[in-house]
Amino acid sequence: MSTPQRTLTGATLDVDHSDPVYRAWLKEAVRRVQADANRSADTHLLLFPLPERWGIDLYLKDESTHPTGSLKHRLARSLFLYGLCNGWIRPGRPVIEASSGSTAVSEAYFAKLIGVPFIAVMPRTTSAEKCRLIEFHGGRCHFVDDPRTMYEASAALAAETGGHYMDQFTYAERATDWRGNNNIAESIFRQLRRERFPEPAWIVATAGTGGTSATLARYVHYMQHDTRICVADPENSCFFQGWTTADPDVACDSASRIEGIGRPRMEPSFVPGAIDRMMKVPDAASVAAVRALEAVIGRKAGGSTGTGLWSALKLVAEMVAEGRRGSVVTLLCDPGDRYLDKYYSDAWLAAQGLDIAPYTEAIDSLLRTGVWPGGKPSREPAVQ
Numbered sequence: 189m190s191t192p193q194r195t196l197t198g199a200t201l202d203v204d205h206s207d208p209v210y211r212a213w214l215k216e217a218v219r220r221v222q223a224d225a226n227r228s229a230d231t232h233l234l235l236f237p238l239p240e241r242w243g244i245d246l247y248l249k250d251e252s253t254h255p256t257g258s259l260k261h262r263l264a265r266s267l268f269l270y271g272l273c274n275g276w277i278r279p280g281r282p283v284i285e286a287s288s289g290s291t292a293v294s295e296a297y298f299a300k301l302i303g304v305p306f307i308a309v310m311p312r313t314t315s316a317e318k319c320r321l322i323e324f325h326g327g328r329c330h331f332v333d334d335p336r337t338m339y340e341a342s343a344a345l346a347a348e349t350g351g352h353y354m355d356q357f358t359y360a361e362r363a364t365d366w367r368g369n370n371n372i373a374e375s376i377f378r379q380l381r382r383e384r385f386p387e388p389a390w391i392v393a394t395a396g397t398g399g400t401s402a403t404l405a406r407y408v409h410y411m412q413h414d415t416r417i418c419v420a421d422p423e424n425s426c427f428f429q430g431w432t433t434a435d436p437d438v439a440c441d442s443a444s445r446i447e448g449i450g451r452p453r454m455e456p457s458f459v460p461g462a463i464d465r466m467m468k469v470p471d472a473a474s475v476a477a478v479r480a481l482e483a484v485i486g487r488k489a490g491g492s493t494g495t496g497l498w499s500a501l502k503l504v505a506e507m508v509a510e511g512r513r514g515s516v517v518t519l520l521c522d523p524g525d526r527y528l529d530k531y532y533s534d535a536w537l538a539a540q541g542l543d544i545a546p547y548t549e550a551i552d553s554l555l556r557t558g559v560w561p562g563g564k565p566s567r568e569p570a571v572q
């Protein structure tokens with residue numbers, strides 16, 4: 189068919205599907221993306237040691253070892269395959285994304301792999317290091333003054349250039365194969381097979397697009413597992429409020445300090461009905477947890493890993509209190525060396541007015557005694 193068509197993302201589809209040159213290009217592009225997956229090893233499931241007498245095993249799925257260093261490698265691969273197979277990504281036309289972070293880095297990598305230009309639309313305040321990584325992978329950074337205009341600016345740029353606006357915040361949940369195909373959930377369950385508690389009581393995720401939590405939850409339901417999915421939400425994010433009030437229109441003004449997660453609106457890709465529980469996590473608790481991670485397993489990670497770990501430790505404390513044995517899995521989302529001047533900097537903490545001491549103490553006390561000190565830390569809302 190050669191008539192121009194409108195795609196869902198608004199670009200004009202002006203490629204002739206019967207053109208053998210396009211078909212050969214498409215085949216080769218899909219092959220290259222699939223070959224990247226085929227060359228990649230699975231990511232590790234690391235053990236976070238807990239006192240033996242509790243009978244509880246805590247794991248971190250280490251997503252920092254993907255070729256582009258974060259769990260966004262999985263998302264970018266899925267979005268590229270989805271866009272290619274839908275006929276949305278075309279030879280010589282740019283792929284455009286609204287992202288100030290890891291997604292743009294991973295997408296720049298895949299764009300280069302299949303030989304199309306990549307443009308990241310990001311707030312002017314984005315760190316130079318982020319832009320450097322995108323440019324390292326051959327992408328270009330397009331800055332906007334008002335972060336709220338990122339989405340429209342991306343769509344406009346796609347229309348202007350005849351490119352494709354990838355739109356992670358809409359398509360993350362549907363681009364991923366939630367039934368299997370070695371998605372993150374299937375990989376976790378396979379790696380747990382020889383553990384003493386192969387079906388975890390809880391899997392904890394954090395939400396940026398919401399895609400990871402949707403994949404985990406759908407897979408668990410599809411496979412009829414008893415595992416429950418908990419999503420940890422940082423300050424300055426409206427997912428928790430949207431989930432508790434079932435209001436898809438909640439919004440908040442300020443930006444999340446925990447990079448990669450927390451959004452000012454209920455993103456279409458977040459699937460609240462699929463998950464079992466949410467926790468609101470203070471930013472200081474996220475930082476305390478990610479520093480505790482280094483003390484316990486000798487690895488630095490990004491802030492979102494701390495947000496998830498804090499929630500996972502609370503779930504462990506609940507299980508200890510109930511005398512329940514079992515396993516809990518959370519995610520190591522990206523490496524900490526990207527954030528040395530942030531979550532690992534006391535000067536940054538001071539400038540942000542964050543005091544992590546009470547939360548560090550809470551974690552130490554839990555790991556010593558199995559008891560969450562003084563009940564719930566005071567800044568968390570009662571509904572959890």
Ligand SMILES: *Cc1c(COP(=O)(O)O)cnc(C)c1O
Nearest residue numbers: 395396397398399400448492521
């Ligand atoms: C995107 C991201 C997440 C959350 O994953 P989603 O699937 O988008 O919800 C967590 N941590 C980091 C560092 C991320 O970049």
